[in-house]
Amino acid sequence: MKDFEVTINEYLPLRDVVFQTLRRAILKGELEPGERLMEVALANKMGVSRTPIREAIRKLELEGLVIMIPRKGAEVASITEKDLTDVLEVRSSLEKLAIELAAERIADEDIERLKAACKDFEEALGDPDVTVGAEKDVAFHDVIYEATHNARLIQILNNLREQMYRYRLEYLKDPASHPQLVREHQELVEALSARNKEAASAVMQNHIYYQELAVIRKIQKQQDK
Amino acid sequence: MKDFEVTINEYLPLRDVVFQTLRRAILKGELEPGERLMEVALANKMGVSRTPIREAIRKLELEGLVIMIPRKGAEVASITEKDLTDVLEVRSSLEKLAIELAAERIADEDIERLKAACKDFEEALGDPDVTVGAEKDVAFHDVIYEATHNARLIQILNNLREQMYRYRLEYLKDPASHPQLVREHQELVEALSARNKEAASAVMQNHIYYQELAVIRKIQKQQDK
DNA sequence: TATTTGTACTGTGTATACAAAATAATAATA
């Protein structure tokens, strides 16, 4: 009867569908900061009742993506440059921790996965659609995250990364920077293969630093206009 | 009419009351890991309907304090030693970041607040009720957190600290360690006053280290029994 | 006896109903 084991696994409560949808919309900027999230309107638009909407909002609230005004409802939290630099400050510190832990703990098979991910990224840069490259970049860094074997660290880093979702493409848009990115990835692979903590850390700090510059430049440009 | 401006401010939706209640109960261990959170039962016990209960559970879910089993409901997440060491690993890294940022950014008036908090803590250690000391310890470290002027960092650190809520008293229970704690606090005050990043960082790392030892000892003792 | 089928029951997932607060709009008054 094996043939009928179709994966009907993908069960998701409506609240989680709504949660992910709203989350993505906020991070993409489709829902603008300050915009009110009105339950009935959203419910109608998404073809569900208020209940799943409200439960999704509870999660967004805890994540800080929406703020609640008592008896007035939820509105999209506005992200200031300060918010983002705060995130970047924490993130770069934790990225440093992650790469150091990874250098200590990475398993041999993960090194193989890392090499593959590195190659994938390089190839993806050829694609005119930058999102392809962005995805492969995420995948590469995910391998490093997982090599830390610290679930909590991974969770926080993923969250911080998502906070910057709408800027994630910035550092890939300029093809002139691609060779450097590839080189840094390769250096990371090398350093991790050699379990060289210091080298890996140094490369990573540089790697992150340029991404941050790109993001901050972008923010400031946005604010000017 | 000033006289009647009694702070009726403290409006809290039921969902948040429920959230805080459950959260505290889980962190204290009153709700045991693996225990099911059944909505009607909780609703009856707390004298509310299922709705606020469910919304509170959504937040607990995102925080990782409960895990959802599809169509079966929520149960209290079990915290393993691995979970806690993961938390500690991240926390000590971020405490290091925090103290360094604080050393760079602390304002003069915050140094005064810090000195006061330091004294409060010392006095509180005389109290036979260790929770008093714990509170003052939290207050002291809060001043340092705030001195970082990084809201996101503060939020994450507060969260990590709460994860260890049930172990927070361990390092205060042995009076023999009190002099060292006080000394370290004083050294932190000194280093921060002098804006000496390296010194502050060194003291903090030591300070955290011993707390971690106490917590880990406690966990292992719990697991043995 | 072992296995299946049916049935009742429990509890979640979602929708709807109702009450109270906030806001906007309109009428009334000085």
Added chain:
DNA sequence: TATTATTATTTTGTATACACAGTACAAATA
């Protein structure tokens, strides 16, 4: 005309209702 009262309207906060999945247990069947 400006300002206050009054009334609708909108929207949240909370409670309740209903449908369906999951489970346990008993009856039926081989």
